[in-house]
Amino acid sequence: MNISKEQIDELNAVVKVAITKEDYQDRVDGILKDYRKSANIPGFRKGHVPMGLIKKQYGKAVLVDEVNKLLQDNLNKYLTEEKLDVLGNPLPKQQDNFDWDKDEFDFEFEIGLAPDFQVELETKNPITQYKIVADKKMVDEQVERIQKQYGKLVSKEEVAKDFEVTGTFKNEEEEIDKKTTLELDKIKSKKALDALIGSKVGDTVKLKSKGLFKEDYLTSSAFGVSQDKAEGLDIEAEFTVEEINERELAALDQELFDKLFGKDEVTTEKELKEKIKEDSEKQFEQQSDQKLLNDITEHFIENTKFELPAGFLTKWIQMTGEEQLSEEQANEEYEKSEKGLRYQLIEGKIIKENDLQIQLEELKEFAKGFIKSQMAQFGQLNPQEEELENIANRVLSNQDEVKRLSEQLMSQKLLDLYKEKVNLKEKEITYDDFVKEVYG
Template sequence: MNITQEKTGNLTAVVKIKIAPTDYSEKIEKAIKDQAKKAQLPGFRKGMVPAAHIKRMYGKSILVEEINTLLSDSLSNYIAEQKLEILGQPLPLLDNAKDFKWDNTDEFEFDYELGLAPSFDVNISSKDKFTQYVIKADEETLDKRIKSIRRSYGKMSNPEVSEESDVLYASATQVNADGTDVEGGISSTATLRLDLVKDKAIAKTLTGLKKDDEVTIDIKKAFDDVAVVAKALNIPEEDVAAITDQFKVVVKNVNRLEESDLNQEFYDKIFRAGLVTDEAGFKAKITEEVEDIFTQDADRKLSNDIYEQLLSNHKLELPDEFLRRWLKATNEKLSDEELAEGYDDFAKNLKWTLIENKIMKDNNIEIKYEDVVKAAKAKLDAQFKMYSPSPLPEDQLAQYAGQFLQEKENANRMFEEVKALKTFEQIKSVVTLDQKDIDYDKFVALTTG
């Protein structure tokens, strides 16, 4: 077998693989004999089919299969031996394809195009400076979080007059501008969560209402969310777009989730028994929780700043035309328009992956299975805390993490998250981080503006 490589560009090459009969004849004979031993054909006892008969019937298909296997193995071994860093997968050059007799005497030749990764160094030092924001929990945010938790553990009541966080059960009827019912319009029992009303004027209209009170509102404007409107009116989401009229709302009942009392029973429900014994301790724990979330937000901002800066500093060249052909070859449903629209983002992410891999390699950073398990547990724990601050028992969390990682997609995603975390930790250990205190609302404006 003869394998050669020819550079066709700065980051592209063609590998030529020539296979002579001496490279495959022995493999073909063995494959034929193996199949003869297992074949069950009319007129022959099992295992007694002559090899010549198998060769006559299946010889060509066996040859094709063995040549494909030989090609795949040879190309993979060559790439590994030559230490070629390729992007995507090798693409067969169909234009160079030759006609073969497939009769066990052919000298085969196949050409594959490779896209090669650029050679580069990651240049980072203490001269690279980034702002690390420190966000403190303000009283308004703390009050909202505390109120939410107290309501989660509270009890339901039916007050006479509605307030801004209540739920109205009402009849909702689609009406014309003159107040008459729309013929064939929507008429349903509605559930209106006032905390989801985005229009302040309408929110004010819906507070202070009693049973049997009647108001007319623009429900689409009130919620400004197709899913919320559909759920409120108990209709399919696809029907929301056609709504142009207002709704007459007649209150049937007002529901309120009363806040739980701040007592020991409440503290023990959401924290480990005895961990919190008074209101000050409760607020301190909630402050810790909120600021932990803020820290995660600040870390994401820092990571994004590092990501953008390093990409800007390292102008990596890619074999773009090869990569476009590879994307089309491996995604049959990908249209030219979709490729054109999405290629820049694909290339940007690929460049960052190359930078990540280089940092990992240069610093001998390894990812162990226990790292992935730890990350999965942290992710699941954070999700459970969205519904309850009370932590899951360690054995139960470990069980959920094991089940979560059994899904290959989840395991791959967690591996990539650990890889990103370790990469950013390495970068942050080298660059200069300037800490800066910032109010939460200003931080939000900074990240969304």
């Protein structure tokens, strides 16, 4: 067998494979002998079918199968040994005069080659790294939410400002009959507030769904409709008052502090606010880091210039999908995927040049950290190491989870590298201003 490469240009080449009879004949003969031993053909005893008949019946199919196996194995081996960095997979070139009745076969494969390029980590212009801070307003609002959550409901006879009113919405036309609790501090409509304040148990008021709440997502649960339907819901519904409560705020005392953080971890209101600020800003770091990662990714894509074997890749997309695409469809798919492919190549080069690797023990520790944070959300703040170890082992026995966690860990390694090497400019900002600036 002879394999050679013809370079078309820097990004395209043709690999030629010549297979002779000596390369495949022993393999074909061995399989046909096995067929002869087990073949059941009428008129012949098992194992005594003439070899000529076996060859006539099975010879061509076995030949094609074995040559294709040889071809695939040796082509892959050649690409590896020659250290050819190919994109996609080799595409066989059409040969109109190909003849399986010959003893020798010549095959040609088109290959697309990865471009050679450099990635400059030290950016010329600084990239903004947001430091999101929890301001006094946010901390105070969070303290009040905690006080409401751990406070108690006190029954009242008449609705007043900021009370909670339980009742039933009804609208025959939309088939709405939904019991719900309205928190008056979440009501946006002044007309609705005027109708509710002063009402008593048994009273019925008419409320319009459109613009009722400060947050639109509340419409769905309040009226018992899907989120899609809630977005366009514009009706008037009757609301019958069934229960009126005032939520008495919990006292900021040691009993509440211990419920929130464990015994004597927090002992004063000042420490409570400091803890809330610290925890909030820690959560904001994830959003800030994701924004930074996205911005650096976009920077590299825009500023790392190289050509791709676009013609080859378009043809590869056209030929290798579940259904063959038209040339126009393949061009559209290539345009959609080009940006992602560019970053895959850039990221791969950064990982290789900076020797970023993931070790099994490192992945296990990362998994434990993820599991620990999940458990904390359900109040399990101090899990035993043995328990974490067992859960991590179960998680890492699932290959899909291994892939997912490995990608997350590699993203973290890349982010750490960028924070060290990339030219960054820190910008301190409140969460509200961050949302406005980043998401509009």
